[in-house]
Amino acid sequence: MQPSHPSSEGPARATRRLLSRAPRTRSVVAATALLVICLSPFAAARTGDELREGLRNGTSTRETQIISRIASTTTPTGGYSTRQSNLSGDGGGAIYGCRSKVGGSAAKPKPQNPCVRANNLSTGYAFEFNAAKGNIGGLFTVGGGGDSAKPFITNATGVATGLNADRVDGQSASEIIAAAAAVAAADATAKANAAKTRWVLVGLDGTIEAQSGGFTITACYPAAPAAANGNCYINAGENLSDNGIVSTIALQNGVNQGGGTQNGTPSDPPVAGDNLEFSGEIANAKCNTPGLVTCAPAGTNNDNHFVVSPRNSDGSRTGDGTRKRFYTTITPSG
Numbered sequence: 001m002q003p004s005h006p007s008s009e010g011p012a013r014a015t016r017r018l019l020s021r022a023p024r025t026r027s028v029v030a031a032t033a034l035l036v037i038c039l040s041p042f043a044a045a046r047t048g049d050e051l052r053e054g055l056r057n058g059t060s061t062r063e064t065q066i067i068s069r070i071a072s073t074t075t076p077t078g079g080y081s082t083r084q085s086n087l088s089g090d091g092g093g094a095i096y097g098c099r100s101k102v103g104g105s106a107a108k109p110k111p112q113n114p115c116v117r118a119n120n121l122s123t124g125y126a127f128e129f130n131a132a133k134g135n136i137g138g139l140f141t142v143g144g145g146g147d148s149a150k151p152f153i154t155n156a157t158g159v160a161t162g163l164n165a166d167r168v169d170g171q172s173a174s175e176i177i178a179a180a181a182a183v184a185a186a187d188a189t190a191k192a193n194a195a196k197t198r199w200v201l202v203g204l205d206g207t208i209e210a211q212s213g214g215f216t217i218t219a220c221y222p223a224a225p226a227a228a229n230g231n232c233y234i235n236a237g238e239n240l241s242d243n244g245i246v247s248t249i250a251l252q253n254g255v256n257q258g259g260g261t262q263n264g265t266p267s268d269p270p271v272a273g274d275n276l277e278f279s280g281e282i283a284n285a286k287c288n289t290p291g292l293v294t295c296a297p298a299g300t301n302n303d304n305h306f307v308v309s310p311r312n313s314d315g316s317r318t319g320d321g322t323r324k325r326f327y328t329t330i331t332p333s334g
Contacts, residue, residue, distance in 0.1 A: 230317035
């Protein structure tokens with residue numbers, strides 16, 4: 001009699017033995033195998049199961065944590081808890097989507113967690129962005145944009161090293177300040193000039209001998225330009241509507257115009273030609289004064305011109321031997 005030995009048949013032979021049994025037994029085995037095959041794809045969707053590559057995993061209701069203790073390294077890889085990389089020429093490395101509302105993780109009474117948060121619990125950087133090639137590092141888009149949209153908020157008030165934030169339209173802060181100062185200085189100068197009393201001295205020949213600035217002669221004394229008729233038409237270089245205009249004869253005791261005395265003291269007995277250098281009349285007006293003054297020479301009947309009419313003491317026009325120099329001052333209203 002031979003001793004008994006444990007069965008040495010393999011799993012396949014055992015399966016064949018089961019299938020060779022009664023039909024009912026075969027049906028139970030087949031149904032069990034089919035159930036396992038059909039349920040396998042759904043098993044990964046349960047919380048705690050493995051992630052499936054290339055498929056959408058089930059929606060979890062608990063936070064998934066990946067905790068590691070990996071030191072930094074100088075090699076190209078290593079030193080991070082996870083690494084996501086896309087080797088295609090146009091695909092991204094990672095995308096995170098969420099439906100968080102306004103306020104961020106500090107919102108009250110309930111945090112509104114951002115789609116991405118990097119939290120460094122030590123003293124180093126919380127993030128680094130590196131664009132190895134190209135001229136643009138990244139893009140912020142906020143709603144429809146505009147002045148009410150902000151790219152980010154920070155509680156830091158220091159200067160960001162390398163951030164060209166002090167340039168507007170290509171100008172640095174110092175250039176903007178310098179330009180603004182130049183404009184302000186020019187404006188102040190213009191206002192100061194507008195507020196100053198200006199003057200002009202017209203000589204015997206009808207030309208300007210001296211002035212504070214801004215005056216030009218358009219027509220004066222001679223027949224050419226036409227219509228001067230013994231008057232002087234002067235362009236003040238500004239609107240004279242709100243300005244005072246005063247003209248004064250300048251005495252000239254170094255020129256004897258009448259043949260008598262010319263020192264201001266009459267002869268005894270008096271001589272008809274005494275002191276003509278101290279006599280005369282003068283009047284002025286702004287051109288283009290409706291209903292009162294119209295200036296005839298071309299280009300003079302406007303608010304920038306005024307007319308001066310020197311006369312002899314008898315009211316006649318002055319001539320080559322009787323003209324005198326005159327001053328005119330322009331006083332602003334302010």
